[in-house]
Amino acid sequence: MWNVRIRASRKTCVSNLHISGAEGLYDTRELPQTVTAYVRRVLGHSRGLPDTINITIESMEQGPVSVPLLNVKTIRCSSPDRAHKIISEILTDMDITQRAISAASRVLTSTNVMRGASLITARTGLRIEPDKKRGVRVSRLGIKRAERRKLALSLSRLRINTETVQEALLLASKAASCQGILAEVCISDDPDYTTGYIAGRDIGYVRIPNIKSRCDMHGGRVFFIREEADPDPIINYLEREPVLLCNG
Numbered sequence: 500m501w502n503v504r505i506r507a508s509r510k511t512c513v514s515n516l517h518i519s520g521a522e523g524l525y526d527t528r529e530l531p532q533t534v535t536a537y538v539r540r541v542l543g544h545s546r547g548l549p550d551t552i553n554i555t556i557e558s559m560e561q562g563p564v565s566v567p568l569l570n571v572k573t574i575r576c577s578s579p580d581r582a583h584k585i586i587s588e589i590l591t592d593m594d595i596t597q598r599a600i601s602a603a604s605r606v607l608t609s610t611n612v613m614r615g616a617s618l619i620t621a622r623t624g625l626r627i628e629p630d631k632k633r634g635v636r637v638s639r640l641g642i643k644r645a646e647r648r649k650l651a652l653s654l655s656r657l658r659i660n661t662e663t664v665q666e667a668l669l670l671a672s673k674a675a676s677c678q679g680i681l682a683e684v685c686i687s688d689d690p691d692y693t694t695g696y697i698a699g700r701d702i703g704y705v706r707i708p709n710i711k712s713r714c715d716m717h718g719g720r721v722f723f724i725r726e727e728a729d730p731d732p733i734i735n736y737l738e739r740e741p742v743l744l745c746n747g
């Protein structure tokens with residue numbers, strides 16, 4: 500199989516502005532149509548036209564493992580304060596300490612948004628990602644077309660069939676299948692997207708409305724990892740090992 504990644508950006512006077520990106524795992528015969536669809540998609544993005552489009556097409560030495568999608572549920576939550584309480588309760592139930600929860604809050608509410616995720620130890624609350632600025636990027640994940648159609652149908656029934664939800668659910672499901680990871684919390688860095696989630700193998704994918712206020716510029720992702728776990732295989736799994744998601 501092949502991993503196809505696309506990334507569109509535009510130079511501004513201060514920096515290279517990220518416009519949009521996407522990735523997936525595909526068979527050889529799917530490559531031409533996939534590349535066309537990805538290019539169309541980044542050209543039609545609301546953040547504007549890119550001036551550079553990078554496409555990487557990489558053959559995967561290892562065959563993908565199949566991982567079930569997490570169950571989706573949305574809880575009621577009316578404010579960021581409530582969201583914080585709900586998340587703290589769920590994490591405390593998982594034996595994640597207050598120290599670790601506070602460390603996660605600092606990452607998630609920082610306006611210094613990382614491209615990837617922070618890895619936080621569940622007891623001592625230490626940040627152990629090697630690059631604190633970039634974080635760890637979950638990559639090499641995809642879903643077969645028939646499975647994507649089934650997923651779209653079940654999300655449509657919940658009226659949440661958007662690309663944002665699909666992609667977040669795929670990412671969270673890959674991460675939750677990693678032995679060393681206990682839970683994930685995610686807040687979008689998009690100022691208009693105020694629904695976040697907490698996810699884990701046992702709790703599933705739990706959507707939390709109003710996790711942040713409209714116009715808040717912060718956002719991020721944290722993974723709580725088992726205190727004694729070795730970070731290297733976790734990072735290797737998240738970043739490198741090919742995973743195909745399927746409906747459970």
Ligand code: WAQ
Nearest residue numbers: 613614615616635636637664667687688689694719720
């Ligand atoms: N791997 C690890 N971390 C990532 C990745 C990745 N591939 N992509 C983004 N992040 C981190 C990064 O710190 C971003 O700032 C943060 O996550 C948020 O990314 O069901 O859109 O792409 O309605 O803004 C949640 C959907 C949407 C909830 C999350 O995240 C729902 C979203 P964004």
Ligand code: MG
Nearest residue numbers: 687688689718
């Ligand atoms: Mg975003």
